[in-house]
Amino acid sequence: MTFQKILPGHPTAALVFFLLLFISLAAGAQVPPGVRAEQRELLSALGLTSPARRIEATDFTAPLLSGGETTLSEHRPNLVILNFWATWCPPCRIEKPALERLHREFRGEGVRILSVNMQETPLRVRRYVSETGTTFPVVMDSSGRISATYGIRSIPTSYLISSEGTVLAVAQGAFDWSSPRVIETFREVLALEEAHGR
Template identity: 40%
Template sequence: MRFILTLTLLLTSHLALAVDAGDKAPDFRLPLLTQQGQMSLSAYKGKVVYVDFWASWCGPCRKSLPALNTLRGELKGQGFEVLAVNLDEDIKEARAFLKEFPVSYPTLHDAKGATPDAYGLRGMPTSYLIGRDGKVKAVHQGFKPSDIDKIRDEVQQLLKQK
């Protein structure tokens, strides 16, 4: 029931305000999920960044997080980073998820929902591919394993641009 309510709210609350390709990506500063400290999007200025909103109850996230981890491993040395923003209310659920599906990229936590509000999040998972100029280049809603090939191509094209 919580899933349906959350999804309904996400789908209807900010459709008119949703960040889209061409828009400047809203900056954020959030606590790290599995360690001390905070991280901001602006810390990655000049890099290609894939901001991925996820939650422990999100079925497609069980596929997307590991696939993004592999992609990040392939392209990190070229100026690419993944920032995963977890939206679970209970941080313990998010941490348990990461024990089952570990990743090496930064994972952040936003239980209050300020970041998805700023982006006008439309559903789960939703990700934003951000270019070196800080603008959103693509928005990806949902995830199936075959999506990673398109995402890889988009990232590689952006990495070629200086």
């Protein structure tokens, strides 16, 4: 069967078909497994835990402290740090300045932070955010649904999610996200993304 038979009466139909096919394939292109393995190796060297197999990060939609809603997948093709925390958690407070510095370093270009507050009131969280000078988005997990989905047993816990929505690494406990070594590693991870058509 020819494309002329599929799309009769349109001389340029075959060309249009191939262009649409190319765009579709490009949009769905995945980073090669070898590149993901290299990224996981870089992140493991920082002390982060990387899964041995491909794990999809469960998508969700939830309200933001600032108003409106956000969906995890809308932040692709950026790398996303999904950080679970609470105001009563001392290690979370210790970690917050490093996350803020990382946020300011990348300014949402290539790396984004979604800070998921676990089952606290907006009033309490808003006061905490004001005290700590937090400027990255805060997701309100009032029901605990998101934290349950991600199996959170202790906080802070952070998931580093790839541009495709897979889990690259996990940090349990307070982590120094803004150290020079971490910043350099993140730039290497992003460079690998760019080199393979992120």
